[in-house]
Amino acid sequence: MAETILTIESVSKRFGATQALNNVSFNVEKSEVIGLAGENGSGKSTLIKILCGVHQADSGTVVFMGKAHAPESPSQAERAGISVFHQEIPICYNMSVAENVFLGNRMPVKRGMPDKKFMVLETKRLFRELLDEPIDATKLMRNCSVAERQMALLVRALRKSATLVILDEPTTALAPGEVQKLITIIRGLKNKSITFIFISHMMDELIEISDKVTVLRDGKVVGEFLRGGYNRDELASSIAGKTLDADKKKIRKLSDKIAIEVSNYRLDEQAEPINIAIKSGEIFGVAGLAGSGRSDIVRSLFGAPPAYDGQVKLYGEDISIKCPQDAIQQSIGYLPEDRKTMGLFYAQDVKFNLGIANLDQWIENGVVNLRKLKRLSEKFVGMFNIKMAGISSKITSLSGGNQQKILLSRWLAIQPKVLLMNEPTRGVDIGAKQEIKEIIRQMALEGVTFMIASAEIEELIALSDRILVMNTRAPNCILAGKEMTKEKIVEASA
């Protein structure tokens, strides 16, 4: 029997009217990888914040390495040996990898100056021993990839003798290849007696990496799945709390009208030309690895920025799109891949965020008409079942999934002929994912043409009528119907 390193015993936590955690208990064994799953608002983050000292539990006990664990600050938790990795990586971008690894109260010093040479050598050694990875330790953090930054943080935590590492959605910003590498690294460290709690919305990752997946819902533990003893659907319905309809796939009969046609379309000077014709009401997927041009082709059709050259026809008419204004003029919308940096207006309320792309619907002769904006917002809020206090709540008070639905509404409000999308369900929970897919299907039936770039292959297969696979900035093939399988897409991408 393995040694128990962390025991969580009937922990509860309440914020005002919300019972964030309700009698949560589970154990973590030494050198185990625990997957923690649950929708947004299920209590995952609250639990993590209690473990790392941001919040304190109202009742219940936590025992870590045989001692009661009730840290009052993150640094106290870190001293006890628990390290947490959040989605935003706290690093100094203008310092080298080595300096970041040694950042803290006690940097190695030689004659009163930081000992850079020692730090570089030591960092290289740590990378080799702990991660089995080479690294250029003198490289500035700003020039590193996300994966390298994560590794540097991991090394920093392990150097401070962390024994339990909590990874909060570490893979959202990583390319597929990098995800595999991270998984390999976690496996390697597991053999060096490091224990992990791994949080992710991606079920395949959870299944692949976890020895045990613990599912939280509404602040309670609702399921524990041991490796090998469950299938994907069981896990999914446990997370969502209801049986999700498996993505039923029908081959639809599409109209013969061509909505958007691009010819001799080149992303840059060297790129091979792309020729595609997308039918009216079609959902057209674009797959490919990061950097394959997958998201560039979608972005460029919105003019942000435009492609190198090529012709675009919208319902038979030549159009020229140089910037987003041109695209919107032609009733083309674009849902960007990063909600936080490219989509939301943080200081503003829900209705502002919803109405910003179609000002002419609620601004008459240059003057704001709030009643019209409210009516417009309420229409979409009702239609898409968006949960919030009201349309005048701050956008930040909404969950990720509901924020995404607001952004989707922003573009549907312009009554688009074509809606371009980049990662439409990134960072939203399973339930909201399902709802967003449903909205896309519904709108496609009503004649909106979709072009969707996504890294989530299953999602593309479930949604798309056809899928274009991009490979090194060139179109590789277009798959349709039964040909759209994960294997074929992966094969065509690599």
Add this chain to the structure above:
Amino acid sequence: MTKQAKAEKRSLRLAFGGRDVGVLVANILIAIVFSFLAGGYFSSYTLLLLLRQTSEVGIIAMAMTILIVCGEFDLSVGAIYAVVGIITGLLFQNFGVNLFLSATAAMVLALFLGYLNGLLITKTGMHSFIGTLATMMVFRGIAMVSTGGRPVSSLPKMPFFTIFGEGMIFDIIPVPILWLLAMCVFLFFILHKTSFGVKVFATGDNREAAELAGIDTITIKRYCFMLTAFSAGIVAFTSIGFLRTATPTQGQGLELEAIAAAVIGGTSMMGGVGSIFGSFLGALIMAQVRTGLVLMGTDAFVQDALVGLVIALAVIINVQLSKKNSV
């Protein structure tokens, strides 16, 4: 009332001037404190005096608010104010140009200087602080060189001066107060009631998202710089109208007072947050503290220090308030 309706009402209050109420309450509290400390403070005379004192900083602070909301600010505004006064006076006195024409020419120049600021910042992407610090020095230089550093003074009594500065309505209300109120209404309309205002908020809140929502943020920023320069021109007219003198050194420090007033009024230097009424009240707080201290007979040197303390205090309270609101 149901919980949801309550939350709805609360968020409405927050979205439309929750912070303004805070600044208003602060104004009233300060007025009450000074009524006890300084004899004769609580009177209609003091109110008019306060508004008269607020007019210059207030007009610029309100225009600057729009600029700050769009994500920039302008340190050259005091220098533009000097240029407009000097050019108006020079054209009229030394070249014999009709006064209204001189003023129009000076205003066109102000708009051009504002445009230059906008061009510099949006083309090079440099920070407002550096860009407008540089143009502040250049514009101040223009004002100094055009008169050799001497003031343009002893201008005759003219209707133009009466309209902008000297006039009294009902023999009691100085016209600059009217200009202050008119600009308040005008700028409030621009920022809070027009599509331009909506775009200004979007630009300052998240520039990339604004671009992707089809907003030409470069143009928006340029217009905001021009609007600030325009307000500096209006203030220059009220000043030259009242004093019938223009000095090339006038308006030094005006830019910082205007930014301070905006910040006291709840405008966020990060962009995307601010209100015209709030900045108006912010300028009023600064004027109240100054006037109250004078009436109490406080040393002039102590006054500046205390105004500084008020700014710090106001911002601390604002940060606390906005923290509370965002939860």
